[in-house]
Amino acid sequence: MADWSLLPNDLLELIVGHLETSFEIVLFRSVCRSWRSVVPPLDHSRCLGIKTHDISFNAGFSFSDQPTDQPPFKSSVDCTLKNIPIYLVKFWTPYGDDYLLAEMREREGGEPKLLLSPLSSNGIKYGMGINQVLFNSLTSPIIPFGQYYEITYFKKQPIRYRYGLPYHLWNEVEWVETSERVEFLRLHSEDSRDFAVLFAGRMCNLVMYRSRNMSWTQVVEHPETYAYQDLVAFKGKFYALDSSGSGRVFIVDLSLRVTEIPSVKGSQYYSKESLVQLGEELLLVQRFIPAGRRYDEYIYTWFKVFRLDEGGKRKWVQVNYLNDRVIFLGARTKLCCSVHKLPGANENCIVFLASNDGSIFDNDSVLLFDLKTRRTNTAFNECKGYMGVFGANLKSLVSCGLVTIPNPTTRFLL
Template identity: 25%
Template sequence: MLRARNMSPSNISWADLTPDAILTISECLDTHSDRLRFRAVCHSWRKPVPPPQDKHLLPKEMVFPSNINVMEQFSYRYVLFQSTIYRLEDPEGPPNDGWLIMVNESGEQGKFSLLNPFTMQEIEDLTEAYFPKELNSLGFRVTEVTKSFTLSWVRNEPNNPQQFLIGGANDLRELEHKAVLSSDFESDKRFYVISDSRLCSITVGEDYWSLLYRNIEYRDLASYNGFVYGVDRFGVVVETDEWSHDSITIPSPYPFMGDWYLVKSGGDLLLVGRDYSVCHDQVYYLNSTDSFIKRPGVREDVFVDFKICRLEEMEDGENQWEDVDDLGDTVLVLSRKWSFAIDASDFDGIKGNRIIFVDEVKYPEYSDADDREGDEFLRLLLQDVKVRVFDVEDNFDVPIESRPEYHSIFWPPPDWLMDHRPLPPHQTGRQ
């Protein structure tokens, strides 16, 4: 039992905890932000606890052989990036006034870039009218929602060393790869990516990619309980052991081709599929672009339906998918870039049993970027994507811009954040 020195239990002061007790408590904190906030409580708590270090030490640069010419080899490199979704709350406000922020953490301590949560692209040239230039996380309640990892091919430029390779003659098919880290990444430095619809294993420090299970074209992947799961556009899932790389196939729970997502929600792994068979007269699949296209002449909204399943281990040790008819308080956020789950009760005005999703259907004849409701930046946020809210119970969806209670968890920033002022130096956790 941990006890402050020379103090009876009834008179213990948190400031009088022994250094060993403080260090032991700090080691139970899981996230970088929690450890930083712990050190900021007071000097006696900061002194025995070393400054938090990023476990993954990302972004990390890697070099692999390429089929581009030798001169171009020196201009490009792969970088493994880490992005994080945080829920911020006003410490003086109610417990359900959360706001989500997505950031790309740079290699420089305390520096980050604000990302568009729907495209994962950096939001540049923001004025202070839209977002504070400095944001001290110690002034808020901060909860880490999820992390995402991306392996990107970037161009070396003297004035912008992490310039993404986009557009022009150098535009390549595979610029970014969704990645998941192994459960023991700190030791084995191994991670997994989808490249050209195939699952590959990569170890930091090695100069090759190991191609794993070859028999399906992967759409999404997730790591869960020591296994890597990949799903194809028909809902067939391959479960691969991280250590042996042995793989088994889990049959699709529904016989349709569509957009499939793997999402971790609480302690469960969910498989979510958008069923395009219900709108086959409105869309068609184009193999060359690997996407569903709205048919010419179709004026009405494309009908949307989702199927949700949870991975369950059976008595014989085999895994199978079980139907989920109600998400309860959970809201799923889905896109090809990344997917995650939140609790509706953490936010003001929204309801659970909903899916916020990026509409992956291509609309070649229609552009409504200039007609979006909301402020100028909301229109910018949704300029290249359609985002909708799906009600699981009523089987009905609407554009997110028509539901301010849902888009406001992403944008605009709440008043209490915009009014925030940096804390004085003695409260920042700096040594």
């Protein structure tokens, strides 16, 4: 195995020149002592930034399927594409090896990074009731685990009821900041800066942005009947899954040509579907819920998993075993990894959220389906190895000093 500490300084300086955020510099310095000597420590007041791109809106463009003469956005440059990184933080405690899976967000005013659960939709913050979360990159490995992209822009929206607002103003409009999940595809170009973005817009249509043209384009003139519930960038193309529940997936080329993969056999039960990338393979995951079930629906929930067969004519092939992998179905992102990276986790399982909107209210909100036994249970009762994914391993985090709990008699800020 190569000794990374022996790399020459000129090569290390070349690597540093390609680092795009200050957090990447932190990861670089955590490798070994010789690497730390190349880059000085960061100023703690400096924000650990994330990658962003400014995207312009072409005149008359709207995310709906109808063009408009009135500008629907506050400014032609008020759209920002953000890369949201997800990190796996490993640490050692008196209870054994443990980990924390965290999505990192910016805060205003140069404050420390905000850590969120990457799988919940209700903004679960690691540090609710906790004063500080401290990572020592020299003793706790911080490993890039995944990422997703979103665009943030201002759009017009009717003013809803607001305390103290006169009644006659309720029908007025205001500019509201909005964030939407998108799929990002980096393209091969001379300067490596060309990219494409696919967004599932309103009115069941798809829109694509090309950095080369600096404009958004509607993918098809006649949108599908169903809205799109999931997107993924895979092997140089975009894949879009509609909400019909029958496994209808469309391939979108950069030329805007759209082809459909033959759908899988339907079911009499309601299904919620997702696209998940597993290394060099693409999976279609179907979650089935019997009609009429509400409060105890998770007991009767089951899954089917299909793999995209790319040989000849593309088709979906059902798989019953994920080897040593586990799939996480979150509100904003879907992850798949080996259980060897997550201490204590079970293989061949699908971890998902009971709530249809991806909210987490308590430990019973996180569920686990075993593809072998075909049984569903609460994840934390089945295996404590999943607590780090959702930041529920508080005792473990406190024991090793990663978090500190304030004196309850004193006031603290979240």
